[in-house]
Amino acid sequence: MKAPFLKFVAEGRVVRRPGELSRYTFQEICEKIYISFLSLSLLKRFSQTSRWARQYGRETMTYGGFDKVRYSANDLHNMLAVVDGDPAIALKLSNSNAAQALRQRQSVPTLIVKRYLRMMQDDYGFLTAMETALGITNGDYKNLRRAIADFDSLDTRRKKITVTRLLQAVRAKLPGTDISRKVEEFSKKQKFELDNVLDAETGTDTKKMSGDELNAYRILVGPANIRRAKMAVELAKDGKSIPANVVSAYVPIMRMVDDIANGGFAFVRLLQSIHERAKKNQKR
Numbered sequence: 001m002k003a004p005f006l007k008f009v010a011e012g013r014v015v016r017r018p019g020e021l022s023r024y025t026f027q028e029i030c031e032k033i034y035i036s037f038l039s040l041s042l043l044k045r046f047s048q049t050s051r052w053a054r055q056y057g058r059e060t061m062t063y064g065g066f067d068k069v070r071y072s073a074n075d076l077h078n079m080l081a082v083v084d085g086d087p088a089i090a091l092k093l094s095n096s097n098a099a100q101a102l103r104q105r106q107s108v109p110t111l112i113v114k115r116y117l118r119m120m121q122d123d124y125g126f127l128t129a130m131e132t133a134l135g136i137t138n139g140d141y142k143n144l145r146r147a148i149a150d151f152d153s154l155d156t157r158r159k160k161i162t163v164t165r166l167l168q169a170v171r172a173k174l175p176g177t178d179i180s181r182k183v184e185e186f187s188k189k190q191k192f193e194l195d196n197v198l199d200a201e202t203g204t205d206t207k208k209m210s211g212d213e214l215n216a217y218r219i220l221v222g223p224a225n226i227r228r229a230k231m232a233v234e235l236a237k238d239g240k241s242i243p244a245n246v247v248s249a250y251v252p253i254m255r256m257v258d259d260i261a262n263g264g265f266a267f268v269r270l271l272q273s274i275h276e277r278a279k280k281n282q283k284r
Helices: 004-010 018-023 026-043 047-060 075-084 087-092 096-105 110-119 123-133 139-149 156-173 178-190 211-221 223-237 244-263 265-283
Strands: none
Touching (some): 018 087, 026 047, 026 123, 026 178, 047 075, 047 110, 075 087, 075 178, 139 156, 211 223
């Protein structure tokens, strides 16, 4: 059985119930929606993920519209309900007063959204319209929109840069969600993610990681979590707050230490001994 903290970081839904909206601002929900559509626009282009992306779009439309948050609906449906459903939903956000004002100023083109979820065509036009409707000002996200809409014409290097940046965005904004997992899976199979790059979401890079260190982290946390696990350590050393998606990458190591502690004093002493040997080895 998972400890409460480990259970929390492992769960992947953005919101299940209206009461959970208090964790987010209106602007954060808008960014999550935008990144979700950027991800679907990319995934629907490839044979191995097109069917999944189109099915996700249909599931988002299960209830016909986005009038309210539903426990059984997917994340994109529930986030769209915040910006396009009952105005009272926005009152549950952490910045409820500002959220009400923003909702009145930013009108979501509902019919265009529904058409895209059904057809998934005209990515550039749709994403541009959503960028305006959702009030997206992040320059990196705007560049992602241009690159993804024109993805087929990009060279290999530019494609890898685009997917790597999208991975950073979904890890930061949609950690552990269905969309995040699918983008991770797709990127891994296509070998699209670049190593040793600046994470635009956290401002942290992993350029100092040696080959041995990369291999060690790969064994400890898995290939998909290497950079974020290292970031967790670096952010902690600097006394900075650690985003939930970065913490989640370090969970395999937390579980290992927890298992050792639960194993008893002898195992803890063995771990301490290995730690001391590792520190001495670094000084050589």
